[in-house]
Amino acid sequence: MTDLPEFYATTVYIDHIVTALNCLIPFGVKDEMLVTITNDGLSFARENNHVIKIQLVLSRELFQTFHYSPPEDASETRVSLRLDHVLDSLNITNDRSDVIECTLSYNGDGTPFILIFEDSMITESVEYSTYLLKDLDNTGLVLDRSQLQFECIIKGDVLYNALHDLKEIGCKDCYFYAIINETTGKPLFALISKSQQGVSKIVLPNERSILEKFEIYANDSSTIAYNQPMVTVFDYAMLDKIRASARIASKIMIRRDLHGLMTVNILNETKDILRSNDKESKRPKSVFGNGLPTHYPGIIIEISMLEKALPELLDVNEIKSMMLEFMGTDSAYSFLPAEHQQSKTAPYENDKHDDSDGYEAASQDLPLFF
Template sequence: LFLESSQDEHEPKKPITFTGSTNQVSHLADVFSSITTINTQALMVISLKGINIYAEYNHILNAHLTIDPSLFSTYNIYSEDDGPTPTSLSDLESQELRLGIDVSLIAESFSAAATTGSKGGNAASGSTNVSAANNNDNVVCYITYNGEGHPLIIEFEDRLMNEKIEFLTFYLDIRYPYDPNEIEDEEQYDLIVNPSEIHFEVILRSDVFTNLLQDLQQINTVDLYIFVSNKYRNLGEKPGQPSRNYNRVAFMDNQLNFISKGAIGHLKLLFPNHKVMLEKLDIFKKNQSDEMIQTQSSLITCYNFTNFIKIFKAVKLSSKCKIMKDLSGILSVQLLCKNPKLPNYAGTLITFNMLEISTVTDEFGTDDLTELSLNNIFDDDF
């Protein structure tokens, strides 16, 4: 009457353990802190490819932090039976550890350890500078996680102290849109950019972008409009007013402008279009075959600045920034954060995704009339 069950079917999965160590405490303190503006609770995913931390805010904004294993001196994922050197590496490549964490508490612990290490190093050298960003990273950090039901253990050690902290882990009921094994569901909406429907793509220097965001914040911006254009123009031609002299030299006029709307009205900030500052600006459209192709055009998109400014900490930390928007209205800001103390380190990647609040056609018209409508707001040439 009953079929004999296979022991393999009911054999419990071997618990997986993660251990890692690094002396790049100040860098981890900075990157952890940069995403706490999104949410204090986050999902941590540990795999052989690195550590990923994902946080979201009200399903309209999320952050994804990717830390490469090369930042660590030791980085091991293994089952209890295999030990630190797994016998079946292919099996572990498809496995991962997922845990809910309070990323703000972890960021605070790393910041405190970095500052303490800096004080210890400066005391020996006679310096009074206690900035975490300038310390000698004389603190070594050990991270251990023994799987579901166990705390995340982080231990800081230097020549003066040894501190062991156990952080509570929990189940976090959020969808992880970066899961490569997730089955696609047409009814499920993920707040990430569709790479096959990129509307525009911009690469720019983060230090200039940081100063621009500071200016936008100081003037109490409520709504932020981003205007991009790569139209060909003739020398001496005013934007939005086609020249009647067709014998002039034509050039591609790349423009990236940030327009603030607030209590004082509209204010326009122009991002420098020098190649060193604005490395890339591409605009795409669909052709008759529904394929995305490059085009010369202008477009504008709008965002709630209270949400947009949440990227500020990460922008200030990064060296290069890529901004992309797809046809569905999702904006992606990708930030590459280098570590000057590890020249060979590829960098930590922080990605923010957010929804635009409107198509702004009601205020600025269609794409063809966007530039002319903006010119009517400002007296100067756009």
């Protein structure tokens, strides 16, 4: 009897794997990705220039068969693969109309990583050379949860559309502006672009159904800071790398710590995940039943990125002044910090609780993923 390899897993959800791996393309399609195998599933990681990192997880529930026997005194196995090589093979088989079963196999250091594709007519095997391991450098890319400055949960399609619009206008530097009004408790979250076309802003909706959680802290992860704007800036070329991940997200959690590190956590419900080619699968629906496996949590992604630099005081003051002018309009009057508001009249006092858009601070009962 032939000994089983160290790892093998079988699945028919090839299009879903392609959708997931497409999120890594902005980080370098011809570069190596670090694949980590554990009893919980597979993770894929890329890092660019020590300023941005992505880690994507496919849990073992995606696979009909999942076997992993790690070496002694080890809980995981790591191997480096070329992303474009893997995607080329998956995309070719993904275009067929027949049901295809894909088996991933790896037998440890010095052996190839193997993909086996099998349908009713033919079996194909592809072997990939594995590379010397080079661990990712996580220096400065680990969130300091004890010194959070900003935290929010927003709908994925809203952030995706905002990032797409910024790309369309040729954004170079993107400023995040966030503030909570002490009187009303209403948040304001805006993405401000600086480009050759000048300065422009995208104000994100603050309805609770879109902006589920929004908190600014006094640098301690617990004390809420009101009427104190948070301004941070990112190189848009780097920020745009998260757009592919935002495209498949149901919800996105954004957190920033006192050291200028921002993490973006992608949570998706399996029914919301877009296929790799945005079209209905050509394969019989009976293969997938009602979709992905019932207990499969979806694609899990975390992106960590450093801000471009500490914003120049002149730029920060310009951003604050511009937003104060915007918040001074009738439609957004209640966002103004108290020291900038006009004296309130009696009618406004009587109505100030009635003009709420329904926003309330989110509860602490967050999804397990976060």
